[in-house]
Each structure stands twice: as C-alpha cells, then as structure tokens.
Amino acid sequence: MQAVAKLSKCPSSPRKMRLVVDQIRGKGVDEALNMLKYIRRETSGKIEKLVLSAISNWEQKNDLRPEDYDLFIKEAFVDGGTMLKRLRPAPHGRAHRIRKRSNHVTIVVDSKVPVDMGNKTEAVEAEDQIEETEE
Known part of the structure; x- marks a missing residue:
C-alpha cells in the first residue's frame, strides 16, 4: 500500500x-532523509518535512510500523504553481516583469515488502500480545 503527501503553493x-x-x-x-539533512539548499528542509509526512500517512493508512516494511520513495515530482507577476522600474520609463x-x-511512499491487508488485524494483535508479554 502506498501513501501520498503533497506540498502546495511552495514559494520557490x-x-x-x-x-x-x-x-x-x-x-x-532512511537514505533519503539522511541525504536531505546534508543537502545545502533551502528547499531540502521542506522536502524533508514532506517525506516525514508521507511516512506518517503510510503508518496511519496501514496501522503498521514503517521500520518493518522497508519503505522507499516510489514517485516524487514537482509541478509549477501559480506565478505572481510584479513590475520593476527600468531605464527610460519602461518596466521589466x-x-x-x-x-x-x-511524494509517494511505498513498501518493498508486500503488505498483506487480510492479515493486518492478526499482525496488530500479534504486536499487542508481544507488548503484553514484555510488560
């Protein structure tokens, strides 16, 4: 199962x-988050937050822990948004736009390990039993 996160109207x-x-x-x-931490561009912080949001969306959608399912970035694309048009004064009374x-x-995140939706409740119950035995 894949999960999607979108960032709209980002001003760059x-x-x-x-x-x-x-x-x-x-x-x-994990590799993408490590890379984004060290990329020296203003937009890398916004992308990092978006990847974390996509991971959280996957976790909420599947009720599973993302560490067990080897998540990867399946799709990532950028579309142009709206354009604010301004005028700047130029020589001889003209204006430049x-x-x-x-x-x-x-960003679309998916797991390399197939997620069996039929056994999802069994997997959650098994995790609950493991937690109860540890306590």
Missing part, C-alpha cells in the same frame, strides 16, 4: 525544487 521556483527532488527519487526513506514562481510537490 520549480527548477530549484527539482534539483533536490531528483536526488531522492527511488531511494529508501518579475515572475515570482511557486510549485507543488508530490
């Missing part, structure tokens, strides 16, 4: 965001 250019997203596409979630770009980022 799609070209700058794609530089970061292209580096984590197809990687494991400034385009302040925004973007939308979508």
Whole structure:
C-alpha cells in the first residue's frame, strides 16, 4: 500500500525544487532523509518535512510500523504553481516583469515488502500480545 503527501503553493521556483527532488527519487526513506539533512539548499528542509509526512500517512493508512516494511520513495515530482507577476522600474520609463514562481510537490511512499491487508488485524494483535508479554 502506498501513501501520498503533497506540498502546495511552495514559494520557490520549480527548477530549484527539482534539483533536490531528483536526488531522492527511488531511494529508501532512511537514505533519503539522511541525504536531505546534508543537502545545502533551502528547499531540502521542506522536502524533508514532506517525506516525514508521507511516512506518517503510510503508518496511519496501514496501522503498521514503517521500520518493518522497508519503505522507499516510489514517485516524487514537482509541478509549477501559480506565478505572481510584479513590475520593476527600468531605464527610460519602461518596466521589466518579475515572475515570482511557486510549485507543488508530490511524494509517494511505498513498501518493498508486500503488505498483506487480510492479515493486518492478526499482525496488530500479534504486536499487542508481544507488548503484553514484555510488560
């Protein structure tokens, strides 16, 4: 089962965001988070939060712990958003147009290990029994 996280109307250019997203596409979630921590770009912090959100969405959707299922980034893409158009004064009474770009980022997380939805309740009950025996 896959989970999706989206970031809309992020105020940076799609070209700058794609530089970061292209580096984590197809990687494991842990590896991607480690990479994002050390990428020296402003957008890497936003992508890191988005990956954490996608992991949380997967966890809520499946009621399973993500550590056991080897999650990876299945899809990651950046679309252009709305553009704010501004004017900047130029010589001889003219004006140059400034385009302040925004973007939308979508990240899809999936597990390499197949998640058996039929036995999901049994797996949760087994985890509960293990926790009770440890206490």
